[in-house]
Amino acid sequence: MTVRPIRLFGDPVLRAACAPIETIDDGIRALVRDLVDTVELPGRAGVAAPQIGVGLRAFSYNVDGVIGYVLNPVLVEASGEPAPVGEGCLSVPHVWHEALRHPYAKVVGIDLDGDEVVLEGEGLMAQALQHETDHLDGMLFLSRLDPQTRRTAMREIRESDWF
Template sequence: MSVREIRVFGDPVLRERATPVDATSPTTAALVQDLLDTVRLPGRAGVAACQIGVAKAAFSYNVDGEIGYVLNPRIDEVRGEPELVDEGCLSVPELGFPTPRHPFCRVIGVDTAGEELVLEGEGLMAQMLQHEMAHLDGRLYLQALDKEMRSIAMAEVRKAAWY
């Protein structure tokens, strides 16, 4: 398959709520391979399907040397009070802002055989899970920022060369 181009802020597909996939279809297998190929590049912790132009409920991840994917995920549990963590997004290139994230997150979904997958973790894994799940809801991390930080972030977006 192939590494796909990342859609950036302003692309309408990033605002679409993802629809479920047929986990066992050949089309889904091809999407998963593209997601895995795309997330393998250095500096990428996760890639949601919408970021490669497909509004489907799927994402890949590359955290601490572990590469994988999940289909039709849902958040099962978050734990702890949200903490501010430095966060960026491939769809908002070159920028990063302190974003509130729970220190633990568990997501349940399926693989391409339709078997249940459970992804959970703390630190970067928890942050990535919450970030990618927001993408599947049609939201960028900028929307999780408090009002003052969001104003600063949007001013930076408008000044960015890619905007």
């Protein structure tokens, strides 16, 4: 079991768009194992590859007791009226604010065999799918906050003991 350390706000890997996975090899299989091992810890709904320092399009999830992963995910649908939802991020510890998220989301990608994977859901699953695909595009949930809340969050980050 390899639980990888989480990269924190300020690390450039978190702001870069991830490259698609071109070939599924032993390195990608190891990445998936690490993503799954890392997301299994209590209180974690998702871990994107850049959060463990890898600039590839992959993430793992842990929602309602279901743990899995997807490679090369694309957010193909986010529907319903966006609403504020309490959200945090492992890469921004101890910062929790209301972010606008759609109540339904659908992601399409592949698994380690190259077979299509479709993940969809409402509630926490919808939020996790949107949050993790944002990571793969180099975006943190802080960008989803209204300007005043973003200023508050940035002050919390600057005053934190981890920054």
